[in-house]
Amino acid sequence: MLKQSIPEELLKREAWKYYVAIFAWLIYLFLLPWAWSCSMALGFVLMVFPGVYLFTGMGFLMHECWHRYVPNVPNKLFFQIFSWLLLTDPQVYRLLHGSHHAEVNSWEDLEFHPFGRIKIRGLRILLNIFELIVGIAVLVIVQTFVMMNSARFRNRFKVSSLLIAIFMWTAYLVLIGLAAQRAFLVPVSGIVIPYVLTFWIGSLVLHHSQLIEHGNLFVSGDWNERNIKTRNLDPRGWAEKLFIFLPMGIRRNTFFIMCCLQFIPVLFPEGSLYRRMQY
Numbered sequence: 225m226l227k228q229s230i231p232e233e234l235l236k237r238e239a240w241k242y243y244v245a246i247f248a249w250l251i252y253l254f255l256l257p258w259a260w261s262c263s264m265a266l267g268f269v270l271m272v273f274p275g276v277y278l279f280t281g282m283g284f285l286m287h288e289c290w291h292r293y294v295p296n297v298p299n300k301l302f303f304q305i306f307s308w309l310l311l312t313d314p315q316v317y318r319l320l321h322g323s324h325h326a327e328v329n330s331w332e333d334l335e336f337h338p339f340g341r342i343k344i345r346g347l348r349i350l351l352n353i354f355e356l357i358v359g360i361a362v363l364v365i366v367q368t369f370v371m372m373n374s375a376r377f378r379n380r381f382k383v384s385s386l387l388i389a390i391f392m393w394t395a396y397l398v399l400i401g402l403a404a405q406r407a408f409l410v411p412v413s414g415i416v417i418p419y420v421l422t423f424w425i426g427s428l429v430l431h432h433s434q435l436i437e438h439g440n441l442f443v444s445g446d447w448n449e450r451n452i453k454t455r456n457l458d459p460r461g462w463a464e465k466l467f468i469f470l471p472m473g474i475r476r477n478t479f480f481i482m483c484c485l486q487f488i489p490v491l492f493p494e495g496s497l498y499r500r501m502q503y
């Protein structure tokens with residue numbers, strides 16, 4: 225058994241963030257239509273902060289739940305809740321994230337390259353352009369499509385999970401949207417437009433920060449060699465500082481996040497395709 229390098233007491237102190245992130249996101253969505261109706265500029269400011277900050281934060285905490293790093297939170301339940309709040313089907317990330325760690329910085333990383341190596345250059349460029357414009361939402365759609373149609377995932381992918389996810393997305397957005405409409409008497413367009421924008425900007429920033437760490441990076445070599453090439457942002461410029469801040473500082477510590485699996489033995493959840501890793 226590998227030695228755990230972060231004391232359990234320190235990890236346990238992080239538990240409150242999981243509850244606050246969920247609560248703050250729901251409050252944010254409730255207030256956003258009001259801010260948008262006061263002034264579009266105010267709406268945009270809130271979309272950047274706290275909007276993007278909370279969006280990427282929930283993505284990060286979803287990741288932490290997957291690994292079960294913080295022992296005193298209901299990781300399985302929170303993983304599902306974060307997935308639904310981010311408008312994804314929990315099973316997609318649950319099944320694919322192990323591939324990212326096992327095959328990082330190679331075409332076999334199915335989370336980042338769900339189609340594998342696309343042989344036709346034009347199609348590769350087209351997917352890249354969509355990723356740049358739409359963000360991580362494009363990858364999630366492609367991941368879902370590939371899993372539904374791949375023999376490898378046929379026995380693992382459950383249509384019921386996707387249907388439940390669609391129901392959850394609809395239910396929570398409609399309920400909060402209705403509450404905001406009642407409270408602030410805003411038109412439906414004043415709810416739909418800022419909601420679409422906030423998910424789009426969140427999707428963009430989350431994916432662009434991932435592109436900084438792994439984009440266009442294909443390394444041949446063993447697991448350690450591939451991990452060590454993972455990029456970080458240099459935080460000396462103001463733009464870099466902002467871009468590090470928005471995804472909750474994650475990109476400053478990417479290298480640690482990628483390599484800490486060697487030191488923290490809580491690795492891969494049940495059902496993962498990559499439960500055993502070779503170091």
Ligand SMILES: [Zn+2]
Nearest residue numbers: 287291321325
């Ligand atoms: Zn991970």
